[in-house]
Amino acid sequence: MDSDIARALAAVRATLPDGVHLVAVSKFHPAGAVAGAYAAGQRLFGESRVQELAAKVPALPSDIEWHFIGHLQTNKVRQLVGLRPALIESVDSERLLGAIDAESLRAGTVSRVLLQVHVAAEETKFGFSPDELTGYFRSRAFEGLRATHICGLMAMASNTDDTARVEADFARVAALKKQIEAMCPDLRGFDVLSMGMSHDYRLAIAAGATHVRIGTAIFGDRV
Numbered sequence: 001m002d003s004d005i006a007r008a009l010a011a012v013r014a015t016l017p018d019g020v021h022l023v024a025v026s027k028f029h030p031a032g033a034v035a036g037a038y039a040a041g042q043r044l045f046g047e048s049r050v051q052e053l054a055a056k057v058p059a060l061p062s063d064i065e066w067h068f069i070g071h072l073q074t075n076k077v078r079q080l081v082g083l084r085p086a087l088i089e090s091v092d093s094e095r096l097l098g099a100i101d102a103e104s105l106r107a108g109t110v111s112r113v114l115l116q117v118h119v120a121a122e123e124t125k126f127g128f129s130p131d132e133l134t135g136y137f138r139s140r141a142f143e144g145l146r147a148t149h150i151c152g153l154m155a156m157a158s159n160t161d162d163t164a165r166v167e168a169d170f171a172r173v174a175a176l177k178k179q180i181e182a183m184c185p186d187l188r189g190f191d192v193l194s195m196g197m198s199h200d201y202r203l204a205i206a207a208g209a210t211h212v213r214i215g216t217a218i219f220g221d222r223v
């Protein structure tokens, strides 16, 4: 089983250009699967539930970088910040951002986050709308953050076989990042563009993704 993971991981890595970071999405897979990927050299993993992350962190090596990529409820912010994830990718509202900032300040840490932007066709996906996102930066509300650093954007494309639509979604997110950078040239460390999953990551890379979040292509189907 570990050798399957090692082989799949190597196959995915072989398709990634230099400078594109692989977030191995281990949600719903046991700690043993993470250990298998770790043994094959992977250090960056993504989890989507606080409870599951809380179980895996103490069970696995401490030099793993954990990215939180799931919808986060305000009442789980304290627990998540306490786990000191390397990056919270899925900040999908200003209210949640405020809660993370307050908790990070209280806990004496600085949280690194991405803002999740909703560009997909599906209503069910979370995130700032493009207008909310640009409005947030235009108002320079980020200057009020005391213990949170916004490191970039995260997004999911529409869940469709229509390649043109997926390309358009990724292009829109890349353009939003450029627009924000032009609007706020003094923003520092706003470098991350996390987009692309197992089925569409090649399109995301073509559009400028710096991080791809890949689960199924490495670990197989989730149980």
Ligand SMILES: *Cc1c(COP(=O)(O)O)cnc(C)c1O
Pocket: 025, 027, 048, 069, 070, 156, 196, 197, 198, 199, 213, 214, 215, 216, 217
């Ligand atoms: C589950 C998940 C992924 C990985 O999806 P795969 O199709 O298994 O590669 C990527 N991003 C987010 C936000 C996810 O929830």
